[in-house]
Amino acid sequence: MLDLDKNTDPAAPKVSFVSLGCPKALVDSERIITRLRAEGYELTRQHQGSDLVIVNTCGFLDSAKAESLGAIGAALKENGKVIVTGCMGAEPENITAAYPGVFAITGPQAYESVLEAVHRASPPQHDPFIDLVPPEGIKLTPRHYAYLKISEGCNNRCTFCIIPKLRGDLVSRPAADVLREAEKLVAAGVKELLVISQDTSAYGVDIKYAASKWRDREVRAKFVDLAEGLSELGVWVRMHYVYPYPHVDDVIPLMADKKILPYLDMPLQHAAPDVLKRMKRPASQEKTLERIQRWREMCPDLTLRSTFIVGFPGETEADFEMLLQWLDEAALDRVGCFKYEPVKGATANELAEAVPEEVKEERWHRFMQAQQKISARRLKRKVGTRQQVIIDEVGPTVSKGRSMADAPEIDGTVYVASRRPLRVGEIATVKIERADAYDLHGSVVGF
Numbered sequence: 001m002l003d004l005d006k007n008t009d010p011a012a013p014k015v016s017f018v019s020l021g022c023p024k025a026l027v028d029s030e031r032i033i034t035r036l037r038a039e040g041y042e043l044t045r046q047h048q049g050s051d052l053v054i055v056n057t058c059g060f061l062d063s064a065k066a067e068s069l070g071a072i073g074a075a076l077k078e079n080g081k082v083i084v085t086g087c088m089g090a091e092p093e094n095i096t097a098a099y100p101g102v103f104a105i106t107g108p109q110a111y112e113s114v115l116e117a118v119h120r121a122s123p124p125q126h127d128p129f130i131d132l133v134p135p136e137g138i139k140l141t142p143r144h145y146a147y148l149k150i151s152e153g154c155n156n157r158c159t160f161c162i163i164p165k166l167r168g169d170l171v172s173r174p175a176a177d178v179l180r181e182a183e184k185l186v187a188a189g190v191k192e193l194l195v196i197s198q199d200t201s202a203y204g205v206d207i208k209y210a211a212s213k214w215r216d217r218e219v220r221a222k223f224v225d226l227a228e229g230l231s232e233l234g235v236w237v238r239m240h241y242v243y244p245y246p247h248v249d250d251v252i253p254l255m256a257d258k259k260i261l262p263y264l265d266m267p268l269q270h271a272a273p274d275v276l277k278r279m280k281r282p283a284s285q286e287k288t289l290e291r292i293q294r295w296r297e298m299c300p301d302l303t304l305r306s307t308f309i310v311g312f313p314g315e316t317e318a319d320f321e322m323l324l325q326w327l328d329e330a331a332l333d334r335v336g337c338f339k340y341e342p343v344k345g346a347t348a349n350e351l352a353e354a355v356p357e358e359v360k361e362e363r364w365h366r367f368m369q370a371q372q373k374i375s376a377r378r379l380k381r382k383v384g385t386r387q388q389v390i391i392d393e394v395g396p397t398v399s400k401g402r403s404m405a406d407a408p409e410i411d412g413t414v415y416v417a418s419r420r421p422l423r424v425g426e427i428a429t430v431k432i433e434r435a436d437a438y439d440l441h442g443s444v445v446g447f
């Protein structure tokens with residue numbers, strides 16, 4: 001983990017950094033921090049005593065905006081010189097209305113503008129400590145896993161989402177660029193790569209799947225080609241934000257062969273056709289159940305994670321019942337559920353028939369209860385099996401890790417007992433002895 005308190009030069013200008021929001025925002029933070037360290041700035045966890053504070057905000061939900069505003073307020077109080085970046089920076093008037101005293105505001109991915117504002121607030125030292133920056137950049141995730149962002153923006157226009165407004169249309173990175181970054185991360189000790197974007201299955205559409213040279217061959221900017229390239233790096237590769245387009249079928253054999261992790265994070269949001277239509281969701285959903293079934297036949301170990309929204313405007317009791325029925329049939333392994341929140345600027349706010357708060361609440365509880373039973377049933381099937389587990393946190397008697405079925409932060413934990421001390425980032429074979437609603441418990445039987 002990045003040690004933000006580790007100062008190597010007492011004279012270096014100090015920056016306190018607050019990173020809020022999703023993994024995509026975290027990647028932006030990593031890029032800014034990498035540049036700052038390259039220019040000789042020191043990172044600190046303390047607002048007080050640092051030369052300035054950068055707050056990377058999240059504007060996805062109103063609750064996230066409130067958290068971001070709170071962080072800006074705290075930084076102003078404790079330090080006074082505050083640069084705001086990230087999703088909320090796309091609507092600077094909301095920030096200045098609450099805090100007219102912020103030093104500068106930049107939008108998402110505006111790395112150059114952030115750097116420029118930092119230079120104005122606290123100029124870099126004449127002789128930057130370029131050598132302090134490792135070639136893979138500075139990471140905010142623990143050393144053994146890293147997010148790999150393959151594109152920015154999104155071509156879809158889901159009515160509840162303002163991300164395309166904030167971040168623009170899809171811009172894919174050339175495959176060779178992504179693969180080279182992945183290679184550097186692996187060379188620096190990363191054992192698990194988490195592929196992220198707004199819509200991973202749409203990767204490359206904007207650049208017409210253009211090929212670029214990596215190692216001794218041309219690699220197309222296509223989901224399956226990228227997955228194949230990443231599978232050659234000898235680490236865990238986990239796919240996030242994959243929509244069930246037909247071409248995802250091509251990636252399942254790589255999962256069946258364990259070349260990449262048999263794991264798909266596929267945000268579906270609903271199952272009732274009327275609701276999906278009002279949400280303007282990408283990919284045809286009618287065939288999703290069949291597709292899931294076929295994937296499971298091709299790759300029986302496949303773990304499916306998804307997220308859903310309940311209480312979307314116009315969602316009827318019949319729509320909701322259809323969602324519960326769908327969940328039952330799909331038997332997804334991991335599921336998150338959000339109550340619909342009218343995000344400012346989202347076109348869904350113009351839809352009639354808002355669902356009352358108490359109905360949203362009641363549906364959310366019913367949803368969670370139904371899914372909890374399904375998840376518990378799926379987890380129980382693992383008792384008695386042997387699973388590869390990557391160790392995240394070492395404890396005196398029991399360590400915490402994750403199986404191939406668990407992404408960091410969002411999925412469950414495997415609690416691992418071991419006779420010999422384990423190391424963070426090490427992959428052990430664990431015999432699963434028991435399961436509860438979300439987590440597994442077992443003992444190491446090999447390495």
Ligand code: SF4
Nearest residue numbers: 154156158161163198
């Ligand atoms: S796919 Fe939909 S929800 Fe996801 S970022 Fe694009 S518009 Fe937003």
